[in-house]
Amino acid sequence: MTTTVRIATPDEVPILNAIRTSVRENHMTLEQMADYGITPEVIANLLRTTGRAFIANVDGVDAGISIADSAEGNIFAMFVLPDYEGLGLGRLLLAHAEAFLHATGVASAWLEAGAGPGIRAHGFYAHLGWQSDGLMPDGQLRFVKSRAALTQIVAGG
Template identity: 45%
Template sequence: MNIREAQLEDIETLFNIRTSVIENYQSLEELASLGVTPETIANMLQTDCRAWIAEIDAIPIAFSMANVAEKTIFAMFVLPSFEGRGAGRTLMQEAEKWLWRQGAKEIWLLTGNDSNLRAYGFYLHLGWTPVDIQPDGQIKFIKRIVIETETLLKG
């Protein structure tokens, strides 16, 4: 598996992966109604955000996206046929490392507030802590940098 930073020419790939998922599915139209369009993603990638793509045999299978200004990981999606192969975990680690290296001490993400959802258990397994329910019903998870991690990042 290869992990690389996403470029502007990857935006269509990001949307293809995003709209392929079964849990938390949203169509292009639904995403656009939320302000998530190729144009807004392009702007984000050129400012406070980074995205990473996981590939197997040069085929994009997953991506994550983080925003340093907001200290959040706001996208983590895997093609359904590639779930369970470690791409999600690896991409989350990549996004977390980037946020820690940018000076974040605490990072956060939102997901559906249903412990039966795969994402909910996935984030718990990766050391994220659920903290509160948002007005829209999603649950906020946080993760704090630990001294050992901070030392490793500097060295």
Template identity: 30%
Template structure:
């Protein structure tokens, strides 16, 4: 597996991964556009892709301006191989090297994603208007987590 910075040329394959997931599915698949990806990759933050045999199988995008995780998805054919965790850790390491502000994300309750985030050290801080659990990760918690043993993927 290779983790590398996402490029604009990767967007179509990144979108394929996003649309293939079976949890946290977009209710309107066309609601996330090519231009949205460009904005988050080039203006608002940074993204990464995970490749297996030159195939993009995972994506991660952090919004530095909005202080949130915009995307963290692994193609279902590649679940439970540590890809999500590798992307997660790469993304948070970059984020916290640029700010000490907490980062947040939302995910559907009762999903493997919820379990993943809890196990990775995220703290539930409420419920969003769309029913998702709102999680937060603080810089100090990241530093402590980095000093601990790696957590196995969920």
């Protein structure tokens, strides 16, 4: 198995959206994302300005994504295709997003994980050092991590 991670370009927003809308947990359609103001144009603009997206490729298949926004200091998205879960892609993609935020000098980072009991992402983030910070108004669980605790890998640019 060969795994690579690349920085996504604004032209690759369709790949980001295809992976985002293919997950089982915290699934959303493009229409549901648009209802939250998350459109292809918004994501492309984020990548042109304060954001960076990473795409994990396994043996020629784009299998997972992470997106971080330095202006907000958050991990905006982190998703892996169901057939590629359990291969360490989530950990790898999160490390790249954390390293990007660390390199931009954010004081602390935050992310939200789906609402409801039994969400696997909650345990995943806690295991990787993210601290629960209560519920967001939409019911999602907020996690935080200090700049010092963020992964500091070389994220390929």
